Amino acid sequence: MKTLKEIGKCAKAAEPALRVLNAGEKDKALLGVAEKLLADASYILEANEKDVVRAKENGMKPGLVDRLMLDRSRIEGMAEGIRQVAALPDPVGEVRSMKQRPNGLLIGQKRVPLGVIGIIYEARPNVTADAFALCFKAGNVVILRGGSDAFYSNLAIVETIRTALKDHGVPKDAIQLIEDTSRKTAQEFMKMDLYVDLLIPRGGAGLIRSVLENSRIPVIETGTGNCHIFVDESADLQMAVSIIFNAKTQRIGVCNACESLVVHERVLDRLMPLLKKKLDEKQVEIRGDRKAAAAAEGIVPATEEDWGTEYLDYILSVKTVDSIDEAIAHINRYNTGHSEAIITSDYANAQRFLNEVDAAAVYVNASTRFTDGYEFGFGAEIGISTQKLHARGPMGLEALTSYKYIIYGNGQIR
Numbered sequence: 233m234k235t236l237k238e239i240g241k242c243a244k245a246a247e248p249a250l251r252v253l254n255a256g257e258k259d260k261a262l263l264g265v266a267e268k269l270l271a272d273a274s275y276i277l278e279a280n281e282k283d284v285v286r287a288k289e290n291g292m293k294p295g296l297v298d299r300l301m302l303d304r305s306r307i308e309g310m311a312e313g314i315r316q317v318a319a320l321p322d323p324v325g326e327v328r329s330m331k332q333r334p335n336g337l338l339i340g341q342k343r344v345p346l347g348v349i350g351i352i353y354e355a356r357p358n359v360t361a362d363a364f365a366l367c368f369k370a371g372n373v374v375i376l377r378g379g380s381d382a383f384y385s386n387l388a389i390v391e392t393i394r395t396a397l398k399d400h401g402v403p404k405d406a407i408q409l410i411e412d413t414s415r416k417t418a419q420e421f422m423k424m425d426l427y428v429d430l431l432i433p434r435g436g437a438g439l440i441r442s443v444l445e446n447s448r449i450p451v452i453e454t455g456t457g458n459c460h461i462f463v464d465e466s467a468d469l470q471m472a473v474s475i476i477f478n479a480k481t482q483r484i485g486v487c488n489a490c491e492s493l494v495v496h497e498r499v500l501d502r503l504m505p506l507l508k509k510k511l512d513e514k515q516v517e518i519r520g521d522r523k524a525a526a527a528a529e530g531i532v533p534a535t536e537e538d539w540g541t542e543y544l545d546y547i548l549s550v551k552t553v554d555s556i557d558e559a560i561a562h563i564n565r566y567n568t569g570h571s572e573a574i575i576t577s578d579y580a581n582a583q584r585f586l587n588e589v590d591a592a593a594v595y596v597n598a599s600t601r602f603t604d605g606y607e608f609g610f611g612a613e614i615g616i617s618t619q620k621l622h623a624r625g626p627m628g629l630e631a632l633t634s635y636k637y638i639i640y641g642n643g644q645i646r
Contacts, residue, residue: 233411236420240427243348245374246403251345253402255322258369262318266311268396269361269389275309278300279388280357283608287355287381295485295544300355300382310361313606317365320610323629324371327638337427338640342631344380345371347429351614352377352443354435359384364393364407366614370632373406376429377421379435380413387411396519401462406427407645412471422447434615455592455618457487457570458542459600462559462585464576465496469503471597472575473510476548479573479599481514485544485617488571492539494559497523500552504528511548520550535622539566560588567591569618571600592618 233244253261269276280302287297323343330340349372355360360376367374378386386409395402410421422431423450433443438455444451461479463472479490495503504527508518518524519534531550538549539562553559563572572586573595582596593603603626605613610628617623623631 234408236410236424237419239375239408239410240348242405242408243375244427245397246373246405247347249403250373253371255324257402258322258371259318259402261397261402262314262369264400265361265365265393265396266314266318267306268392268399269311269314271390272388273304276307276308276385276388276392277302277304279384282384283355283357283382292355292381293485293516293545295483295546296355296381297483297485298483299356300385302354302357306358306620310358313362314365317369317610317629318403320369320629322369323633329373329636331383332445335644336642337644341635341637341640343630343635346632346634348373348375348450349632350375350377350421350424350428350431351434352421352431352433352439354379354439355381355387357382359434360386360389360409361393363614365423366605366610366627366629366632368406370629372508372632373408375408375410375421377410377418383413405526418442422449425449432615452615452617452623452631453527453619454615454627455487455570456542456568457600457616458490458491458540458566458568459488459571459573460492460494460563460567461490461573461575461600462494462553462556462563463496463499463503464556464559464574464578465498466577466581467496467499467503467544467575468577469506471555472503474504475573475575475597475599476507477510477514479601480511480516480548481546484546484600486601487542488600489499489544489549490573490600491541491543491549492566493548494562495524495552496548496556496559497552497554500524500527504531504550514546516546516548518548518550521552523552524550542568556584560585564588564590571595571603573598592616 326343328341390409393608398404414484430452431449433440508528518531519538520531525531572589572591605626608626613626
């Protein structure tokens with residue numbers, strides 16, 4: 233097992249080769265990786281089963297087990313995501329805004345790789361493939377530090393990718409996995425600013441906070457998701473029930489799942505019985521304020537803590553409001569800057585919601601589950617940024633590049 237310093241040196245050694253790979257070479261290697269993932273599916277699933285069994289024995293929540301679990305369909309999805317990344321335009325080398333100065337200098341911007349990207353993530357083995365594909369297409373080396381819960385899965389996926397890269401004449405150290413999953417090693421990794429240019433945490437609030445507080449490497453904050461849906465007084469209630477059911481239950485352990493519902497009091501008594509009946513199909517616990525609890529049987533009283541909680545479970549909070557102003561104020565107070573939605577037939581209210589809600593993705597009459605690199609046409613995503621500098625929302629290829637100025641002269645001196 234390599235030390236962190238050895239991993240850092242190997243990453244820096246691989247970086248120059250990746251920086252000069254052309255689009256065709258990168259795409260050929262990516263397609264080879266996709267095929268190798270499918271060819272090695274049984275090996276990967278066998279490794280994943282070890283992680284899933286151990287997770288269940290340790291009492292992991294069902295939503296988190298779902299995040300961890302792989303099947304052939306999810307491996308096919310990983311491979312398809314890589315193929316889609318290969319099909320995307322290569323951002324590296326794009327020259328933008330070439331302008332001539334009065335002194336004759338031509339000054340432009342050229343898009344370039346960031347260099348070495350570190351990713352710290354938890355029980356999401358699909359992140360291993362997604363992160364590699366996007367970093368590689370953008371010309372970057374990636375160092376991965378996954379959680380102990382997904383250790384065997386991550387190890388198998390990285391071994392498969394490294395074999396495919398070697399078969400295509402690309403440095404296999406374009407991707408490396410830190411095999412020591414201890415907290416101490418994670419802390420040391422956050423100090424490796426000599427080797428790593430950018431650090432991206434993907435996981436729960438505790439992980440993200442730890443990285444933000446301890447890293448010497450520049451960090452992109454990716455999001456916990458206390459995502460809201462506001463049912464306006466003009467909403468189509470059947471549409472609202474359908475969207476809420478999808479956003480809450482389609483996958484409970486993901487950051488773009490709906491955790492909090494905000495309902496205008498004028499539709500509360502009609503909506504809640506319909507919604508309760510539908511959510512009962514998935515045994516969703518509803519925690520409501522006093523008005524919401526009175527609108528349908530079986531609703532649990534909510535506490536102040538519920539308004540700011542990302543459950544990652546079959547639980548939904550419900551807050552009653554008397555206006556769109558109160559809805560927007562509540563959402564902006566408790567949201568995590570991820571994804572927010574309004575169900576409405578009122579154009580003016582839709583526009584107010586889009587303009588005034590502060591989040592990376594804001595929806596009108598659609599599920600928050602669409603905040604995803606695949607759904608946005610990026611092929612895959614490196615994460616969903618909830619900060620405002622450099623990148624925001626689902627991060628695709630362009631978010632993994634920087635730029636440098638290129639200047640053409642013909643003898644100018646200052």
